[in-house]
Amino acid sequence: MNSANGNSEFPEELLSGYLDGELSGEEQSRVEDLLRNDSQAQQLLEDLQQLRHCLQQLPQQQPSSKLREKVSQRISEDTAVQLAGTESDAASNRSVTPWLVATAAGLALLVALPMMLNQPSTQVADQAPADPAATAAPAMDEYADSSTEEMSAGAGGMMAAMDGAGELPEAFDPDIPLVYINVTPSIISRVPAILAANGITVDSQYTAPARELAAAGFGSARRPAADPLGNDDVRAREPADRDTDKRNMQDVTLSVLIVDASPEQLARIWEQLSKTKSTVIAQQTGARLPGISYAPEEAKLANARRVMSQDRQRIALEVERSNKAFLQQRAGDPNAVQNSKLGESQQALANSPGQAKKLAGSARDGGGKAAPVAGDQPQVQRKADSVRVRLIIQASP
């Protein structure tokens, strides 16, 4: 063996590897040769085996019987604490959880359609005095000048598309309350944990490519009101401004979730999310929910209708595809969303606006008419006191 017996070329640690069965064939042969002739090596190996025996004889340590309970409690507490304590890093944190990857057609469609299909003029009287929805969906304010004709055409056209397709997808169901939640990027990645910690199950999820946000004219409050893919007035601006536009577009994150929750569960969600001062929560459609402001706006509705009149079928297809990807993912294919055309489009947006458009075109060509997705959704057993709610979650830096 090594210095102990004068065989300095033999690495002693090979004996440990031999004991653990972690040697290559050549190393193992070497150790076995040594063990045949070296009594010191034999003794050391025997000691190592005894050491293992001694350690394995140590009594098993058992955790306290309440450990699991404590863990559950800590998870609830930590979720709330982290929500309250992470604002400071929000500006530097741009990463989001994949399943919450935001997309803009989702925003355009799912903010626009429900409001379009509802009749908000009767709801304006309930508008919150502080107007939090103006902050929750800031970019929509930029398009308050749409004409009545556009609004009518959008609503009629979309309804026709939906009628032709059959059953109305839940995303467009005006009877399901729509709640808009605007959070920082660092918070949005924790939304799954917050929902889970409060026992809320996501029944379905809708996503669509971020390029649609620009095409539709929606975006974060910090993004100029223009198309970052090179259309409209972006071309007229300085290159630096265009770069900023693209970065801002990538910063905008959105997720649309359909959940079943009790009023108590929802109240806890509002409370936990509201612990960050930059969070804005506002209900925009549906039967009024307690604990949050209710602020539908005519201007936003007008813009939503204008958007829908422009490209209703394409957006409906995006929603259909995104929901299928979500259902596939939930059924066991973790890459379903990333592998979908949506994922390609999002990647393409980052790499090449032209490519993004091409993908959008191919998606449109292959999709045909808008089809309902409600029939694909698994039946969820709802609790007696639960309500179905659409959550639109957007992260703005």
Place this chain on the structure above:
Amino acid sequence: MNDDSQLIHDTLAGNTQAFDQLVEKYQGRLFNTLAHALGDRQEAEDVVQDTFCQAFLKLSSFKGASAFYTWLYRIAFNTAASRRRRKRPELSIDQKRDATGDEPCDESEQAEETVLREERATIVHQALDSLSEDHRSILVLRELDGCCYDTIASVLDLSPGTVRSRLHRARMQLRERLVDVLHENTTGL
């Protein structure tokens, strides 16, 4: 999809009971490892709590490249290291032994062999506690948890070569401290 993958998937879909099952499945094993590696039951319990909370909050970042328990152990040992950095100085050996909580011998079970085994366990604990935490951790992961070198490397963020050399050094140090017990075991255990 194996059991863990399914439970992770269900948790991410909002089923908190699925995560409870993961806690139930791994809490005992993780606690035992940490109690021996840290030499402190209370600290081990706190680390286990921190670990599961972190795992829950970061679950969506788990990509399945390694086994779930490897990922969990990595969080646990990182958490333990962070807490250790904040909590210096360490406990004395006697304090550690007390904190590790070896139960006193059951008065109804006074057979000589039981007493001898308990005494031996105390000596082994003392010897283990006298090692550095790095050496304790690697020994516990290998000998008590039966982790392979690759898993240990992943949990402790080491290269497999370093695992082999560090493990051997840890064994040699423990062997030096337990020479009497080892010789006794050769004849009597």
